[in-house]
Amino acid sequence: MSTLTDSRKRELRRELESIVGPGAVLSDPDELMVYESDGLTLFRALADFVVFPTSAQHVSAVVKLANRENLPFVARGAGTGLSGGCLPTEGGIVVSMMRMNRVLEVDYDNQIAVVEPGLVNLHLSWKVGPRGYYYAPDPSSQQACTIGGNIANNSGGPHTLKYGVTTNHVLGLEVVMPDGEIVWLGGKTREACGYDLAGVFVGSEGTFGIATRIVVRILRKPQAVKTVLAVFDAIDQASAAVSAIIARGLVPAAMEMIDQLTIQAVEDAFSCGYPRDADAALLIELDGLAVGMDVQAERIVEACRESGAREVRTARSEAERQLLWKGRKSAFGAYGRVSPAYMVMDGVIPRTKLPYVLRRVNEIVAASGLRVGNVFHAGDGNLHPNILYDPRKPGEEARVVAAGAEIMKVCADVGGSISGEHGIGLEKADFMPLIFSVADLALMQRLKSAFNPRGLCNPGKVFPTKKSCVEVGPVAYRPHAIEEKGLAQRF
Amino acid sequence: MPDALLQKLRTTVGAANVLTGVELSPYVVEGRTPEAAVFPGSIEEVAAVMVLASEVGSPVAPWGGGTAASVGMPAGRAGLVVVLSRLGRLLDHEPGDLTATVEAGMTVETFQAALGRRGQWLSLDPPDADRATVGGVLATNACGPRRHLYGTARDLLIGVTVVTADGSVVKGGGKVVKNVAGYDLPKLFIGSYGTLGVIVEATVKLRPLPEQEELVRVRFDRLKDAGAAVRAVAASDLIPNAVELLDGAAAVGAGLAAGSPPGGVLVVGFDGVREQVDWQRAELARLTGPLGGRDVRPLDAAAWSRLTPAARTAFPTPAATMALAVLPSQVAETMEQGAGIARGRGLSSAWAAHAGVGVVRGALASDPAPKDPAALAAVLAEWRELARAGGGHANLEWAPLAVKSQIAVWDDPGAAGRIMERIKAQLDPRNILNPGRFVAGI
Numbered sequence: 039m040s041t042l043t044d045s046r047k048r049e050l051r052r053e054l055e056s057i058v059g060p061g062a063v064l065s066d067p068d069e070l071m072v073y074e075s076d077g078l079t080l081f082r083a084l085a086d087f088v089v090f091p092t093s094a095q096h097v098s099a100v101v102k103l104a105n106r107e108n109l110p111f112v113a114r115g116a117g118t119g120l121s122g123g124c125l126p127t128e129g130g131i132v133v134s135m136m137r138m139n140r141v142l143e144v145d146y147d148n149q150i151a152v153v154e155p156g157l158v159n160l161h162l163s164w165k166v167g168p169r170g171y172y173y174a175p176d177p178s179s180q181q182a183c184t185i186g187g188n189i190a191n192n193s194g195g196p197h198t199l200k201y202g203v204t205t206n207h208v209l210g211l212e213v214v215m216p217d218g219e220i221v222w223l224g225g226k227t228r229e230a231c232g233y234d235l236a237g238v239f240v241g242s243e244g245t246f247g248i249a250t251r252i253v254v255r256i257l258r259k260p261q262a263v264k265t266v267l268a269v270f271d272a273i274d275q276a277s278a279a280v281s282a283i284i285a286r287g288l289v290p291a292a293m294e295m296i297d298q299l300t301i302q303a304v305e306d307a308f309s310c311g312y313p314r315d316a317d318a319a320l321l322i323e324l325d326g327l328a329v330g331m332d333v334q335a336e337r338i339v340e341a342c343r344e345s346g347a348r349e350v351r352t353a354r355s356e357a358e359r360q361l362l363w364k365g366r367k368s369a370f371g372a373y374g375r376v377s378p379a380y381m382v383m384d385g386v387i388p389r390t391k392l393p394y395v396l397r398r399v400n401e402i403v404a405a406s407g408l409r410v411g412n413v414f415h416a417g418d419g420n421l422h423p424n425i426l427y428d429p430r431k432p433g434e435e436a437r438v439v440a441a442g443a444e445i446m447k448v449c450a451d452v453g454g455s456i457s458g459e460h461g462i463g464l465e466k467a468d469f470m471p472l473i474f475s476v477a478d479l480a481l482m483q484r485l486k487s488a489f490n491p492r493g494l495c496n497p498g499k500v501f502p503t504k505k506s507c508v509e510v511g512p513v514a515y516r517p518h519a520i521e522e523k524g525l526a527q528r529f
Numbered sequence: 530m531p532d533a534l535l536q537k538l539r540t541t542v543g544a545a546n547v548l549t550g551v552e553l554s555p556y557v558v559e560g561r562t563p564e565a566a567v568f569p570g571s572i573e574e575v576a577a578v579m580v581l582a583s584e585v586g587s588p589v590a591p592w593g594g595g596t597a598a599s600v601g602m603p604a605g606r607a608g609l610v611v612v613l614s615r616l617g618r619l620l621d622h623e624p625g626d627l628t629a630t631v632e633a634g635m636t637v638e639t640f641q642a643a644l645g646r647r648g649q650w651l652s653l654d655p656p657d658a659d660r661a662t663v664g665g666v667l668a669t670n671a672c673g674p675r676r677h678l679y680g681t682a683r684d685l686l687i688g689v690t691v692v693t694a695d696g697s698v699v700k701g702g703g704k705v706v707k708n709v710a711g712y713d714l715p716k717l718f719i720g721s722y723g724t725l726g727v728i729v730e731a732t733v734k735l736r737p738l739p740e741q742e743e744l745v746r747v748r749f750d751r752l753k754d755a756g757a758a759v760r761a762v763a764a765s766d767l768i769p770n771a772v773e774l775l776d777g778a779a780a781v782g783a784g785l786a787a788g789s790p791p792g793g794v795l796v797v798g799f800d801g802v803r804e805q806v807d808w809q810r811a812e813l814a815r816l817t818g819p820l821g822g823r824d825v826r827p828l829d830a831a832a833w834s835r836l837t838p839a840a841r842t843a844f845p846t847p848a849a850t851m852a853l854a855v856l857p858s859q860v861a862e863t864m865e866q867g868a869g870i871a872r873g874r875g876l877s878s879a880w881a882a883h884a885g886v887g888v889v890r891g892a893l894a895s896d897p898a899p900k901d902p903a904a905l906a907a908v909l910a911e912w913r914e915l916a917r918a919g920g921g922h923a924n925l926e927w928a929p930l931a932v933k934s935q936i937a938v939w940d941d942p943g944a945a946g947r948i949m950e951r952i953k954a955q956l957d958p959r960n961i962l963n964p965g966r967f968v969a970g971i
Contacts, residue, residue: 147760147858148887192709203707205716206684221944228886229854230720231922232942232968233949237683237716241709261766281625287648287737326768330805386705390625418707419626455708462710474711477697481956482712488951500711 115187121463155186192241293417593665633664670720756861771798843879
């Protein structure tokens, strides 16, 4: 929602170019459209400018200019977010971090790496892989999403069951504060000095400042990995198996559930060897020492069989393992074969409530006259119901949104959360009162004021608002520009 | 303290739950006696007490087991001690969810015992677990050797309920193991030393108890070689749950080495199924042998709790202890140089480290006792410089007030200190929660 006159916009463009260079500012509406939404194409908003800084000094100067002009600004990574968190809801400046994508330092002795925020998540593991290391947080979009974006959303992934989410792997950050000051929060050592500001910054959805350097832990690759596929005739049995495995004192590296609709979509698309008639499958991965691995795998197999698994299969080679994971990781792409569009939900529940909540999810979606595919991190109770729909049919999208709201309410009612890894952003801001009281939200606002007193840094996110903004709101689905160009898919 | 306030406190929590006068002796810190100690019996009572305190601007010191009460600077003016011991219930433990919710005043030992009966534990092993409370451990970010594998409170706390200075009851996080809704308030309160709110309830992630666990000790003639062994372990396939390095004085003091003090002792913990522990013990011997490691042997389980305080317990009454955060690769060198600095000023010191994560503790002997606190402060200042030179920092864990008045307890957080001040001003605008105790004068 730009308030700038054309002539003022031209002046500011020249000034921004003097900061970041002539090839690093966009202000033409056609070019800006690429940045009007993230992976959740439901929401769109146009910025006045997109800039591509290559240093913290650039970012600081841009932020200071924004402050002077009272313009809002928001950092953006690869744009794979799923909650509208990086949208310029009130116009202003999108600060794209994509040209700050270097690995600045790898210290193998201390198992840390210093990276720029625009670095693609998987590229860090590629960089340190030859020396036997990897970066543990592995969101499904890791081939495209950036570590800076992961910081904003505190991203997870399948292997976070054992290894934790982004925040557990970040030691420190260099941050351009919302007033333009460059500050280090945390550092390379494991202990914070004073309040754990790095811990508070991670997951603040871009509202506390813009990270320009990030110190992350890298881990030694495990000596051995074992991947098991358990097949069930009833989804309740698969849920029971999750609890049975936990009850046996086992903590697998990953424990993913895939339901029938998803299995069939995946098999149609990729033939990964999942039985098409199964009601659900669990993909379970153990990693760690080679010794003792078989003992633990046997216990997993036992727990699955006792829960009613009709078949339990262990990958016998790396190729077989990759194929099983392909079924899981390409599930989102496969939905495209069975439906013109789908919307990914993200909610968390206590593991023990899985059977009840999965039943409720299916009932809610069925009552809306729609279909749902479930593929999710069962081990930590992080659901991803994917509601399939046809955006060309009038009213379907509204029904999806309504069903999504009901599902969030179910998650909240069983003591869960409205987001496990996608963030609140724009999408869920109005759901926050489902799990937080007025006092809880007031304290979060105070914390925000300490970092971002003028509110120019990524406004309109996280907190519920009654304020309406005509340019932002549910609109009919159309593929995002980068999807159309085949540059990305929705994960 | 005005009688009217005392009367209101008695009405709020019951007269038996307000201590004054000589009854306050357990709550005297650095020779300073609070005006009253209050024992609220519910979250609502904590909130009511905070409202009363904030009305009159009385300082409040939240109190768990008192095991870290002397860390930091004492309050400049006397106020209330709010003791959480009556909030000591386990509220919820669902083994299938690997989570538990507990009131802040329960001791860590009691909590672990309850979890253990159902085969689980909170993978946090702070010292003084028989007295330290869950709330206190969170507020001081206390931990122990097993942090090497399992992390610290920031990796385990998934939800927290806090009473803020104005008496609001505020929740952050939730009860599920994965949650990104809203800001990460649990991180804010961990290690905040009671300066932002009174922690009253916590929800934590749990782990299954390991089937087997073993501590293994390796002796070295030279500390430097033990340091090289730490690096070799880190670069190996081993998955230890603890990697501790002690100098001779700390090892002898902690009963981990008999006879003449070794140059250094490496203590490594392993857990898992039997085969895994056995394989790792053998692998450790294989890795450390060529580096000068010898006399590899398992330690008694009682040794676990002696590791974290090993530097301090090397002396009957140490003159001061400091915790230095450095890069793991710098640990052995930091210990050697730190000892050299002390020796240069005629003082002996003892050193122990959570070596794998770069947390080093040095203790200064009081014998021969330096007459001048300035001499102690000078050594501590040099230790701090040592940590800072490698990009780390150092905080005083314990020292007499006379020393603390000559060297800052907390290291300088740099530009981030201003953000911390702003957070404090937002959450506690009247500055009543542990005023002046923490970093940056907070």
